[in-house]
Structures are given as structure tokens and as C-alpha cells.
Amino acid sequence: MTESSKPILYSYFRSSCSWRVRIALALKSIDYETIPVNLIKDQGQQFSEEFQALNPMKQVPTLKIDGITISQSLAIIEFLEETRPTPRLLPKDPKKRAQVRMISDTIASGIQPLQNLSVLKQVGQENQLAWAQKVIHTGFDALEQILRSTAGKYCVGDEVSMADLCLVPQVANAERFKVDLTPYPTISRINKTLLALEAFQVSHPCRQPDTPPELRA
């Protein structure tokens, strides 16, 4: 019995969580196949019986790799880090690793889930924009403070880390919800620096197999 030769990523072009994993795969030069899961079409393809069997949380991203299926973007990234260790996405020093994880979790637990599609559906269409903006402002107020003590060129010091993989997609979310980024100069600077890197460009929502033509780069 053979394992799949190429990893398979279930992804939606605009999903910030999927983008985190796409960046990791690009940085580590891991070739993979994309199976798009449209979160809007067909009442949300994430709700299909087929996809639900792969990921009972009915969310993207999900990655099939090395004969297993993993969901949750940070769990996927940590697995990639442990099995394909170069280039590294977490520093060597445990204290710096803690900073990387703290920033990643601030975004992946403290901001993004509160403004994801299913929560926005629950708050109702007329409240969605205000809700998302409030959630992102609260999170970015904190993140800006945190980054002022951890950041060098990137979120933690001068090496790209898992924290940076979380930051850029969250800034894109902020822009989509018309959040004013003027109060967040550190976030903005780091975001701009990262977007110039190839891995952040090839993985960008505007360059995915499922990017709609009108949004394609």
C-alpha cells in the first residue's frame, strides 16, 4: 500500500486560516494539490457529507499528508515544522517559541474565530460589519502592544515565524472589513515587509486555483 505522493490541501481562496497553511507549504517548498472548498456556493461545500467526514468541524483548512488527515491551521503548521524542519518556522529558544505561539494564538483564538463566517452568520447581516470591526480592533489594540516588545523585522525578532503566517491573513481580513489600520503602525510595517516575500505572494488569495476571475491578480 502506498501513501499519496502529494499532500492534498482543502482550502478556500479567501480563508485566512487556509492562507496560513499555504504560506507554510510555500516556505518549506512542499509541493501539494489543492482541492477547493467553496464556503458560499451550494450553501457551503464545507457542509457536504464528504467533507464532514474529513473534518467534523466543517471548516478549512484540512491537510492530507503522510497518510493522515489534520485540521486546525496551527496544528498543521506545527506538524510541518516537526517533519520538514527547514527552513524553520519556530525559533530554537523556548522563550522566543513561546512568543511566537502567543502571537499566533492571539490571532488564531483571540481574533479570527470571533469574526469567521459562521459567527457572522449568527450575528445577522445588519450587525456583521460593526461586530467584525470591533473584534479586530480589540485584538489589534493588543497585538500592536505585544509586537512593540517582540518584533524586529518580523513579529518575533528578525526571522519569519508561524506568527507572521497568522498576521498577514488577519490584516487582509481587517482590510476586507474596512478596519482603519492607522493605529497599528507596527502591524502595518511587518505586514508590508512580509507581503514582499515570495511565499506570501504565491499563497495569496488572488492567486489560488479557486480565485474568481474578477479577483485574480
Place this chain on the structure above:
Amino acid sequence: IALALKSIDYETIPVNLIKDQGQQFSEEFQALNPMKQVPTLKIDGITISQSLAIIEFLEETRPTPRLLPKDPKKRAQVRMISDTIASGIQPLQNLSVLKQVGQENQLAWAQKVIHTGFDALEQILRSTAGKYCVGDEVSMADLCLVPQVANAERFKVDLTPYPTISRINKTLLALEAFQVSHPCRQPDTPPELRA
């Protein structure tokens, strides 16, 4: 639970999330954790927030007993389950979100969030669990499960549809580390809730 399992002696500074309009909003605490949330841990000269970041730091610096398996595939399962709870369920029903949805909607909102998450978790655990969430060793996933079940109970979520979650929760609650760390035995437990 992690501190107890690793026999790390520590001092507690309580932060009452309700009293004084929420002590987490004090200038003093905000300087420690700009997210204005608990937990925050001061250790080895640094200050770390975010529970899983703290636990992973403890694991890397005090590696025994282990809270993550050796095998990367099993570690991925532990992290996936932990993140399902710590990103996929708990934040959606935490205090600040419940404040936003308004008092009359809070219970229904919390129940819905927990049901959706537990529906998924029950499925996931049926393929990963042994005695505990992942196989037969206590892991970070178990540290996330028990407190989330307590949240479910507080919001009167019916746990009948979740036999695997219930079984594992019961097994874990019998362990000393889960007992000494229990909300009913803390320095700031109100007298009427104390064990």
C-alpha cells in the same frame, strides 16, 4: 492542570473577571497582558499569555511527565483537538463575546456554540481516543477537554449525545492534577462554591 501534572510550584494572583467591572481591565494587568484575559504566567523571567503557548513552553522546559506524545502524527492529533477547543469553541462563548450578544441571548448562543463544537469533537475522539483523548496517555488535549466540559455543564448543555467526551472527562476528573486545579479548590473560589 499542566502545572500540577509537572509538579511545578507556583503562586496564584487572582484576577476577578466580574468584580470591580472586571479586574482584567486594570492598567496594571493590561500592561502584563494587552489582551486583558487570563491566564498569564510569569516564569523564568518572562511573561507568557495564551494557555496553549504557556503549556507548550512548560512542555519544552520541564519535559517530564510529557504532555505531548513523541510521534509527530500523534502530536498533530493532540494539537488538533486542543485547537478545536481553544480556537473553535471556547472563544465563541467566553465572557466578552457573551457580553456582546446580550443577556437574553447568552444561554442559547453558548449552547449552540458548544453543541456545534462537541458534535465535531465527539466524532474526532472516536478515532483518536484510547483511555484519554489521544491514546492512553494524558496530553494537552485532555487539559483542554475537562474545562470545556465544565463550561458545557455551566451552560446546561445536554451531554447525552457525547458518550466519548463524557467517558474521558470522567476518567480525567479522577486524577489528582485535575482535582487540585479544579475551580472549586482555588485561592479565589467563593466560599459557597468551595469543595
